[in-house]
Amino acid sequence: MTTIISRNLNLYFKEKTTIFFSLLSSLIILVLYFAFLKQNYTESLKSLKEGAQFADIWLLAGLLSVTGMTTTFQAMTQLVVDKTTGRMRAFRLTQTSRLSVYLGYFFSSVIIGILMQIAVFMIGFGILSAVDGIGFSLYQVLLTTLAIILNSLVSAALSLILLSGVKKSSSLTSLGTIIGTLSGFLSGVYIPMRALPEIGQTIIKCYPGAYSASLFRHILLADQLKITFAPLSPDKLLDFKADFGIGLSLSGQLTTVVSESIILLFATLGLLIGSVIILKINKKNL
Numbered sequence: 001m002t003t004i005i006s007r008n009l010n011l012y013f014k015e016k017t018t019i020f021f022s023l024l025s026s027l028i029i030l031v032l033y034f035a036f037l038k039q040n041y042t043e044s045l046k047s048l049k050e051g052a053q054f055a056d057i058w059l060l061a062g063l064l065s066v067t068g069m070t071t072t073f074q075a076m077t078q079l080v081v082d083k084t085t086g087r088m089r090a091f092r093l094t095q096t097s098r099l100s101v102y103l104g105y106f107f108s109s110v111i112i113g114i115l116m117q118i119a120v121f122m123i124g125f126g127i128l129s130a131v132d133g134i135g136f137s138l139y140q141v142l143l144t145t146l147a148i149i150l151n152s153l154v155s156a157a158l159s160l161i162l163l164s165g166v167k168k169s170s171s172l173t174s175l176g177t178i179i180g181t182l183s184g185f186l187s188g189v190y191i192p193m194r195a196l197p198e199i200g201q202t203i204i205k206c207y208p209g210a211y212s213a214s215l216f217r218h219i220l221l222a223d224q225l226k227i228t229f230a231p232l233s234p235d236k237l238l239d240f241k242a243d244f245g246i247g248l249s250l251s252g253q254l255t256t257v258v259s260e261s262i263i264l265l266f267a268t269l270g271l272l273i274g275s276v277i278i279l280k281i282n283k284k285n286l
Contacts, residue, residue: 004091004104005111012075012112019116022074025180026067026120029189030127033059037190045228054221054228056128058244060121061216062189064144065209067120068151069158069183070176072113076159077172079105084169102279106156106272113152121148136220143219143257150264151212157271158208164278187213194243205248208267215260217246 012018038055045051079102082088091101121144128134136144166175184190186207193201204210225246229237238254241247247254255263 001096001100001104001107004096004101005108008075008078008105008108009111011078012108018074021176022071023067023116023120025070025184026063028180029059029063029066029184030124032190048228049230050224050228052132053134054224056132056134057220057224058217058246059189060124060128060134061220062184062187062213062245063124064117064121064148064216065151065187065213066180066183066189067117068113068148068155068212069187069209070180071116072109072152072155073159073162073179074176075109075112076105076156076163077169077176078108079160080163080166080172081169083167098279099276102160102275106160109156109159110149110152113155114148117148117152118145134224137223140219140222144216147212147215147219147261150215150261150268151209154208154212154264154268154271157268157275161271161275161278164275165282183209186210188245189213192243193245193248201249205250208264208271210245210248211255211260211263211267214245214248214255215257215264217244218257218260221246 037059038052041055041058042052045054048054082091088101125134125136162175162179166172186204187209188204193204196204225237225241229240232240242249242254247256247260249255250259
């Protein structure tokens with residue numbers, strides 16, 4: 001398993017085009033934010049203090065969620081490539097169990113997701129700090145690191161189950177484009193929750209990345225909320241948090257840092273179990 005992890009890490013970071021395309025959605029989001037979205041968000045928050053800083057941090061939180069999904073998915077595509085080229089069968093000749101092989105792909109994707117999210121966080125923070133002077137405490141950075149690990153786990157598990165049944169590498173480009181586009185919308189980066197109809201909000205609540213985005217927002221916006229929404233009553237603050245996806249409404253209550261972390265852990269476990277079931281059904285493919 002460790003050999004597969006090391007090999008997949010080398011393959012991913014050796015190919016600059018692979019890194020570029022796995023970050024393409026995040027780059028597009030940043031460009032769209034500075035070109036169009038930021039003005040719209042700050043305009044809607046102009047009556048509140050430091051609305052631009054709030055919008056910046058809100059965007060960065062969603063960006064981390066998207067990056068986790070796109071980078072782990074791109075890393076996991078090596079699974080399909082190895083299936084179609086017969087490399088998987090070569091692994092079996094070394095007496096490596098089927099489960100160990102798949103876990104090698106899973107953990108290599110998790111590691112790649114963590115490293116790329118940290119890189120995006122540092123770059124995004126650097127840019128937004130230079131533009132609007134945003135800042136985070138050491139405690140927030142530590143919590144964000146833990147959230148990055150959680151996001152990588154659930155994103156890699158989702159990527160694994162999505163790609164377990166894919167048999168042709170020719171479809172990977174199209175799938176990657178769809179994943180990159182959908183992750184942005186489902187994480188609430190392009191359109192805030194308040195602007196979506198009920199059915200759209202329900203669909204978002206079924207996507208693990210939405211809880212990752214909300215978790216990042218809870219952590220990174222903890223101090224900024226006290227500044228931007230200081231004049232608001234507690235009830236009005238809850239409305240704003242629901243509007244901007246800082247907590248998702250489940251059974252009439254907004255999710256918290258704790259509940260979102262639990263949801264992500266159980267989602268990871270459920271997706272991995274689903275992948276094992278698919279693996280047992282498709283034994284002949286490995």
